[in-house]
Amino acid sequence: MKNKATNNQQKKLKFDRLAIYGWRCTIFLISLGIGSIIFGKIIPSPEIPVVTSKLENFTKNKDKYNVVFIGSSKIYRHIVPSEFDKAMERRGKEISSYNFGVSSMQSLESYFFLKKILAMKPKNLEYIFIELQNIELSINRENWRTNRVIYWHDWEHTFWVFDLILDYQHSLRVKFGALKSHTIPLMYNLGGVGKVDGLIQWINNQGNQDNITFDRLNNRFMQNDYINGYLPLDQEIGVSYQQRRQNFLGNLNTYHEKVNLLNLPSDKVVNPNSTLLRVTKDLIQIVKDSDVTPIFMITPVLQKKENLIALKTKEYVSTLFLFNNPIEYPRLYAPELRFDKKHLNDKGAREFTELLAEKFSEYLDREKN
Template sequence: MRVEDQPGSHGMPAKAGIDFPRMSGSSVSGSPARGSTFARGAALVLLGFGAFQATAAALRAITPWPEDYGLRPKRDWFVERKDQFDILFVGSSRMFRGIDPRIVDAELARAGVAGEHGPLRSFNFGVGGMLRFESAYVLDELLAEKPARLRVVVMEGEAWDPTTDFLKNTWSSRSVFWHDWERTRLALHSVALVDLSPTERLERSWLHLQLCGMKLFNMGQGARIVTNLLGESRDPFQRSLTHEQIAVAAGYQPYEDFMAPGPTTWEAMLTNDPGHGIEIQDRVRGGNERAPDLAHYNVTALEGQKARVHAAGATFVVLLNPGDQGAPEERALAERGDVEHLLDYNRPDLYPGYWAPKARIDDFHLSRTSAEELSKAVAAELARILRPGG
């Protein structure tokens, strides 16, 4: 067949490709009036979208909290006993491995600080890898349970840093689960504040929006829902505490109980590299002396969190653990009144013991003995805060 004989500018008629099965009413068009066709189509789209949203909401309601690093067992344990605790510590593994509630409670009792129900009880809600936005979400969820006796919330001092790459677990359930509308809005606000190139800003914003979409649509959560219903949920990193372990130390676990000290500990590290400890201390000192850059700090997020803690009838306290970086912003915020109580132990000159060879497991985590020291010091500060007029 000669192509010149064919109609159309390309010389060939359209050949049928995929054989779509014909279905009755397979198009939203078909009625004579264009306007009514559009209205009918729009109504069907809305109907479908509504069914999608309703199903997604139902699935969201039965999606368990992530198991990773023991987040969910801790939450479940706490919620079952939420009315037994007066003080709540929230933060990352530095909090988890750094504050022993048993010591805090004992010190407060010795200082004569008690509540209406008797001695004060504290709970350590530190979880490995829980950075600021996640801990803010977790705190809100815990506050939503309305713990009746809650008097103090101690948050780990950390910037609302949206550039942190979720500890290289960008698409994990732990990254998805806190991306509700409110936290996503805060994250986007932080992205707008930090110093990034336009491309990076766009990419970072898009990442948070994607994670929010994944949260809203339960992307990838189906398998977790099923394993949870089958009772087979477990921490993939095997760092979960059992309910019995949580009960023993109210959420705290010294690093030594998780991992026997070995050649990778701080002491061995300093033996091999004596300059390392000095280097860390110098870094903390240098960081502390740096001019605070509050233009990049999401004060709005901090204010919101503080307001929610106050609304729950509790006092908002920020704790700076002895770490490996300076934190001048928190200090500046405290000085201008945005943080009402700052417990600052990130000062090598004032507290050199926290950087001693036996005081740490690694750059970030304290050893058992240091954690006990820090717990006593924090308890003393809390006693001061909780006394009338404190």
């Protein structure tokens, strides 16, 4: 009996220790969560090149604009708002536009960015041009812990992405990899880890009003044509940009071959997958909920994009402006208007902007009638 009592006491002691340990862990996790939330609210967000500048510039003048362009570098480097507005004015339309393109912006980030823009409630915004892209559900491992990825992984948006992944028609292994690539940025976002950079920037700026961050130092958006978000690759400095340019000029034969392939007729029928349909529908819904009209577009790229075009032919999207046709738009594929195989140079961007304004003006005339 005595041994049995002793065993019971030992079990109770172990249980009590485990309970105390569990309680301490719970208190630690709760404290960590509360501290992270407070830290995230108080500490300024880190400055993210291009993204921060564009959000700040737009916020200051958000009620000025009635047209916004959003997408990747194919928007950022290709649309000149000042030229677009002038071209529309010549056609009797009063337009004030802003280029919200950011290099490497994919659809999942565009969705988050779009929500931020609409949450500002710009009272005169009427149209949003959205670059139509294929959906990349996974993030490259080297980008998981970057501020550029962390900033758009809040609870609401990340769980929307999780839902997309779980509905994705693929193997469990692929789904798990995709979920992991978004879980880590979410944890960093909730923990305010990315805001350490913001804290360092804030401390460095205290007591020195002339001290500016790297992005502001290199911010050309406050100059001439760049005030509304456009910056051509011609104006970028750095060896990597010049190397891209030289590689393009040294491989013009390969470029011409790709353009010729794009000219070949195709009877290929490609249906948009369920993920593309879901994201497109959600994009359309959040824009329309703000009483704004979405206009999708495909820029002069070197792919046919049949699955994206199918969104229009199958009437999932009502308006899609297509420019990826060298036969219809040969000038946009002329080497002298290209910076590299993927992007127009400044001269090409201005010609493209004029064509875009012409197509938009025709669209407005049709809608009016």
